[in-house]
Amino acid sequence: xxxxxxxxxxxxxxxxxxxxxxxxxxxxxxxxxxxxxxxxxxxxxxxxxxxxxxxxxxxxxxxxxxxxxxxxxxxxxxxxxxxxxxxxxxxxxxxxxxxxxxxxxxxxxxxxxxxxxxxxxxxxxxxxxxxxxxxxxxxxxxxxxxxxxxxxxxxxxxxxxxxxxxxxxxxxxxxxxxxxxxxxxxxxxxxxxxxxxxxxxxxxxxxxxxxxxxxxxxxxxxxxxxxxxxxxxxxxxxxxxxxxxxxxxxxxxxxxxxxxx
Amino acid sequence: xxxxxxxxxxxxxxxxxxxxxxxxxxxxxxxxxxxxxxxxxxxxxxxxxxxxxxxxxxxxxxxxxxxxxxxxxxxxxxxxxxxxxxxxxxxxxxxxxxxxxxxxxxxxxxxxxxxxxxxxxxxxxxxxxxxxxxxxxxxxxxxxxxxxxxxxxxxxxxxxxxxxxxxxxxxxxxxxxxxxxxxxxxxxxxxxxxxxxxxxxxxxxxxxxxxxxxxxxxxxxxxxxxxxxxxxxxxxxxxxxxxxxxxxxxxxxxxxxxxxx
Numbered sequence: 001x002x003x004x005x006x007x008x009x010x011x012x013x014x015x016x017x018x019x020x021x022x023x024x025x026x027x028x029x030x031x032x033x034x035x036x037x038x039x040x041x042x043x044x045x046x047x048x049x050x051x052x053x054x055x056x057x058x059x060x061x062x063x064x065x066x067x068x069x070x071x072x073x074x075x076x077x078x079x080x081x082x083x084x085x086x087x088x089x090x091x092x093x094x095x096x097x098x099x100x101x102x103x104x105x106x107x108x109x110x111x112x113x114x115x116x117x118x119x120x121x122x123x124x125x126x127x128x129x130x131x132x133x134x135x136x137x138x139x140x141x142x143x144x145x146x147x148x149x150x151x152x153x154x155x156x157x158x159x160x161x162x163x164x165x166x167x168x169x170x171x172x173x174x175x176x177x178x179x180x181x182x183x184x185x186x187x188x189x190x191x192x193x194x195x196x197x198x199x200x201x202x203x204x205x206x207x208x209x210x211x212x213x214x215x216x217x218x219x220x221x222x223x224x225x226x227x228x229x230x231x232x233x234x235x236x237x238x239x240x241x242x243x244x245x246x247x248x249x250x251x252x253x254x255x256x257x258x259x260x261x
Numbered sequence: 262x263x264x265x266x267x268x269x270x271x272x273x274x275x276x277x278x279x280x281x282x283x284x285x286x287x288x289x290x291x292x293x294x295x296x297x298x299x300x301x302x303x304x305x306x307x308x309x310x311x312x313x314x315x316x317x318x319x320x321x322x323x324x325x326x327x328x329x330x331x332x333x334x335x336x337x338x339x340x341x342x343x344x345x346x347x348x349x350x351x352x353x354x355x356x357x358x359x360x361x362x363x364x365x366x367x368x369x370x371x372x373x374x375x376x377x378x379x380x381x382x383x384x385x386x387x388x389x390x391x392x393x394x395x396x397x398x399x400x401x402x403x404x405x406x407x408x409x410x411x412x413x414x415x416x417x418x419x420x421x422x423x424x425x426x427x428x429x430x431x432x433x434x435x436x437x438x439x440x441x442x443x444x445x446x447x448x449x450x451x452x453x454x455x456x457x458x459x460x461x462x463x464x465x466x467x468x469x470x471x472x473x474x475x476x477x478x479x480x481x482x483x484x485x486x487x488x489x490x491x492x493x494x495x496x497x498x499x500x501x502x503x504x505x506x507x508x509x510x511x512x513x514x515x516x517x518x519x520x521x522x
Contacts, residue, residue, distance in 0.1 A: 110447045188367070
């Protein structure tokens with residue numbers, strides 16, 4: 001039995017991290033493959049503090065290692081292994097238990113979103129936080145849940161609530177990361193070019209207007225202003241790059257050249 | 262080839278739904294098991310509009326059905342199957358392509374969170390929205406991505422970005438559901454009891470204070486007021502039910518009885 005008490009992210013994580021993170025505790029996990037898959041799901045979102053309580057097939061488990069592969073294997077190497085739940089949670093200021101809906105209990109039941117918000121608030125006060133995940137078949141027992149401060153229940157389709165262990169871990173890890181991640185919600189990637197400025201777009205609109213005028217496009221005369229406005233709106237609605245603008249000038253020149261020839 | 266053009270949720274979904282939802286399109290999926298797992302992941306969060314483009318092993322696929330099981334099998338039954346991507350997206354007003362990071366493209370790249378917000382905004386104007394998921398190994402080709410209006414990239418750990426097909430589907434489906442779900446973020450389940458009111462808690466505090474006074478607990482005298490305040494704060498900090506209050510009264514009575522005996 002080996003304990004990793006510190007909640008600092010191990011060095012092998014290249015990801016920019018908050019220096020503290022919750023521990024995910026797999027309680028009596030059965031299949032080694034699922035332990036490995038859980039380690040992968042955690043590491044996908046930068047979590048590396050796994051603890052195991054009484055894994056059915058002992059520890060280390062070659063199947064877990066084979067499933068984890070690479071860096072996720074190191075999550076397993078760093079995992080604390082405990083014979084019973086009380087030891088695994090002894091240093092935790094707050095313990096969540098993940099459950100399916102409808103437990104007959106008198107505890108707060110939170111969505112993953114709320115639970116991870118609460119985790120951040122708790123950790124900001126210096127508390128260690130753990131999230132319990134039950135065995136594949138039966139989930140956590142009532143005795144396990146009685147040791148938790150609150151429950152996490154993923155709001156799944158009640159007619160089809162089948163989340164497996166690694167999926168439950170993935171969703172909790174995703175929520176943790178989503179709330180602290182600095183990735184901009186939306187970026188416009190620009191491969192080797194830059195946004196067209198309004199002047200570029202105006203010159204493009206002028207170019208088309210001039211050539212279309214010459215081609216007799218704006219007919220009848222009394223509709224010409226509205227038609228021109230429609231085209232101006234079309235150009236300015238598009239998120240054009242400078243390269244796009246050049247392409248559209250080139251398209252027009254070539255069409256006019258062919259027409260002339 | 263069978264097309265399900267309507268985006269209404271099929272009747273078999275018992276979940277309260279918005280009546281419209283995005284279509285998830287698996288482009289050239291390879292393993293039947295993964296198609297089944299994707300159907301499960303969708304249905305976990307109430308999504309049922311799957312489309313398939315040129316599935317490697319043909320369609321229907323018994324392995325997909327075996328993996329899906331139950332209601333998710335009906336997602337497969339309702340899936341539209343197309344020989345090429347343009348037909349699968351022909352009726353869609355907006356198409357997202359899911360990709361790993363770092364594509365050399367000039368399109369908006371959104372987090373799943375932002376993408377599902379945008380999906381809701383688009384659908385509110387009556388547009389149909391599709392999300393493309395590429396084949397297991399290589400992901401979407403540049404030709405596929407060129408047909409999309411924007412990209413979705415899950416902000417994963419760049420040192421360990423290994424999401425499989427069903428996981429990518431699960432996270433997008435989760436985000437969709439998270440944003441429209443009416444589940445309260447936090448509820449205090451109360452099994453057969455109700456919250457204690459302040460009067461209950463005050464009587465409990467009085468009971469303890471009185472018995473502890475008799476037992477000589479508040480010593481020395483000049484510290485008694487602070488000790489009493491600490492106890493009042495302790496009781497009112499706890500989220501007590503009426504049953505809890507009765508239990509704590511009983512605990513005290515029993516301890517006092519033993520002491521007297």
